[in-house]
Amino acid sequence: MDRQHGWDDRLARDAMAVLGDLALWEMAPPRWANVARILDRLDSALTAGDPVALREAVTDLEIAGPVRLTLIGARPVTGVSQPILELRNALVHRLTPDSPTAPTPEDDSADRQAR
Incomplete structure (x- = not known):
């Protein structure tokens, strides 16, 4: 993770864990719409290099996951679209970390040298 922006390994692990779980979730369509909005926020936070917004989006995504209790008459659940x-x-x-688009320590040091 790009420590220049205040990101740390724990934040990266938390994001990867919830994103991994998301592929297995089954929820009603309105809940999926909320997940899509949160993923857009997470994407924007990554693009902006904003660790606070990234942490908030990861936390919101963790909370947005499926619930164990299904109410009588609830909408049918679906998998991820x-x-x-x-x-x-x-x-x-x-x-x-191995992604060519992932921030690296070299990027961090190059940014400092450019200043």
């Missing part, structure tokens, strides 16, 4: 899965996969790719 293709657009949400594609955004999730792109985020995982960006957060993976």
